[in-house]
Amino acid sequence: MTTQSATNARQMERNRMRAVMNNIILHLHPTRVPVSALRWTYTWGLGGMSALLVVILISTGILLMFRYDASVERAYTSIQYLETQVMFGSMLRAIHHWSANLLLITVFLHMLRVFFTGSYRGGHATNWIVGIVLLLLVLSFNFTGYLLPWDQLAYWAVTVATSLIGYLPVIGGPLTTFLLGGPEVGQATLRNFYAIHVAVLPAIMILVMSYHFWRIRKDGDISQPERKEKVAKVTTIPYLVQIELAAAAALLAGIALWAMFLPAPLEALANPAHPPNPAKAAWYFLGFQELLLHMHPLAAVMLPSFILLGLALIPFWDRRDEDIGVYFRSRVGKKVAAAASVLGVLLPIALVLLDEFWVDFPAWFPSLPTIVSNGLIPLLLTLAGLAAIYVALKAVFKANRSEATLGLGTFLFVSLMVLTVIGIFFRGSNMALIWPW
Ligand code: HEM
Structure with missing residues (x-):
């Protein structure tokens, strides 16, 4: 082949690759986007980032599978071997571990962004519900992955959490039996969790995520604040894509650096005879574990289930077609969200302290079974309290239904964060309240 024809062939190959790449990009984005879409402070x-983290997790997860051994006798030592004998093994594991934790945070914040901008409205209801499925998938990924190192942290966090699942009405019993594969966390559980973690969940995740992306295009792309004036548009390639590539490079570099200096934790080998004190769930479940300290387990499981159901139904409750894509809806909305945030910080702290030192329903109503005194009563009181907060925000700020919904949601999100912080830092031996500093 002459030099000229070789150069032409290379050029044609490059053009073909570029056409394929552009095609992929333009399946995910429209060909032209408003200039405002280049501002990263709308979606942040x-x-x-969540999508990129999923890709990082799947790639590093596949590499980890080459060394990991899902057996009770060898899981822990296979991780030790990976950490100490395999080149870049420790870093690989750290990237997987920290990306999984970061994904929980980015998905939660992404959900908050969608919620605060009211972007579940305007025809995006289906994608909001699909998003909730994605959130549950991300939680399930973290939960099943948590057990795999088979160290003390893994064993006991999963023992605590699976004991809770048993309290779910109807499906609780069969689901626990299915997950554990026996009466307690053991070999069958490890094998189940491994299969779910590396095969079942990734397959569902890829399908649901693809549907989420397809739906964004189908719904007419992401919501934007409505503008009266004509908006200037630019082509997606290169303007939007170059920003996305720069952000992806920064995220990758950040995770790599972080993983280089902070290895993933590995505690002592799991010992079913010696629970650590306190036996805490993973950090992202500590808000729920906090509920357990105050309510009968059935109520502690039912409350988040109701809230999740409510979250899924929000687009059918708040159907207002104004202020879509506007952070906090309006001036009133901003005030409502600010008041709800303050309440979301103060009220859970006050209730935790009250319950720790004063409230004692089982002692006050000794004739009632604890499922009523410590379950039904606190559950109904909490639900009534949430309804009262909604009504009060509406009345005090003369808020419309959308603004009041924003307020109630903000209260719940902030409360969850406060309960999580209490669980992480302010619970010590026997889960008693402590002052950590
Ligand atoms: C693995 C998890 C997820 C991934 C990878 C993902 C990815 C994305 C991406 C790339 C967008 C385009 C706009 C943006 O970047 O913000 C988007 C939009 C959207 N997402 Fe997600 N998402 C996930 C989870 C969720 C969750 C948990 C929810 C809500 C419960 C949600 C609801 C939505 C909705 C309603 C839109 C359209 C928003 C709009 O029009 O502004 N997503 N998602």
């Missing part, structure tokens, strides 16, 4: 790139 959180959806894209």
Whole structure:
């Protein structure tokens, strides 16, 4: 082949690759986007970051599978071997571990962004519900992955959490039996969790995520604040894509650096005879574990289930077609969200302290079974309290239904964060309240 024809062939190959790449990009984005879409302070790139983290997790997960051994006798030592004998093994595991934790945060913040901008409205209801499925998938990924190192942290966090699942009405019993594969966390559980973690969940995740992306295009792309004036548009390639590539490079570099200096934790080998004190769930479940300290387990499981159901139904409750894509809806909305945030910090702290030192329903109503005194009563009181907060926000700020919904949601999100912080830092031996500093 002459030099000229070789150069032409290379050029044609390059053009073909570029056409394929552009095609992929333009399946995910429209060909032209409003200039305002280049501002990253609207979405904060959180959806894209979550997608990139999923890709990182799947790639590093596949590499980890080459060394990991899902057996009770060898799981822990296979991780030790990976950490100490395999080149870049420790870093690989750290990237997987920290990306999984970061994904929980970016998905949660992405959901908050969608919620605060009211972007579940305007025809995006289906994608909101699909998003909730994605959130549950991300939680399930973290939960099943948590057990795999088979260290003390893994064993006991999963023992605590699976004991809770048993309290779910109807499906609780069969689901626990299915997950554990026996009466307690053991070999069958490890094998189940491994299969779910590396095969079942990734397959569902890829399908649901693809549907989420397809739906964004189908719904007419992401919501944007409505503008009266004509908006200038630019082509997606290169203007939007170069920003996304730069953000992706920054995220990759950040995770690599972080993983280089902070290895993933590995505690002592799991010992079913010696629970650590306190036996805490993983950090992202500590808000729920906090509920357990105050309510009968059935109520502690039912409350988040109701809230999740309510979250899924929000687009059918708040159907207002104004202020879509506007952070906090309006001036009133901003005030409502600010008041709800303050309440979300103060009220859970006050209730935790009250319950720790004063409230004692089982002692006050000794004739009632504890499922009523410590379950039904606190559950109904909490639900009534949430309804009262909604009504009060509406009345005090003369808020419309959308603004009041924003307030109630903000209260719940902030409360969850406060309960999680209490669980992480302020619970010590026997889960008693402590002052950590
Ligand atoms: C693995 C998890 C997820 C990934 C990878 C993901 C990815 C994305 C991406 C890339 C977008 C485009 C806009 C943006 O970047 O913000 C988006 C939009 C959207 N997402 Fe997600 N998402 C996930 C989870 C969720 C969750 C948990 C929810 C809500 C419960 C949600 C609801 C939505 C909705 C309603 C839109 C359209 C928003 C709009 O029109 O502004 N997503 N998602």
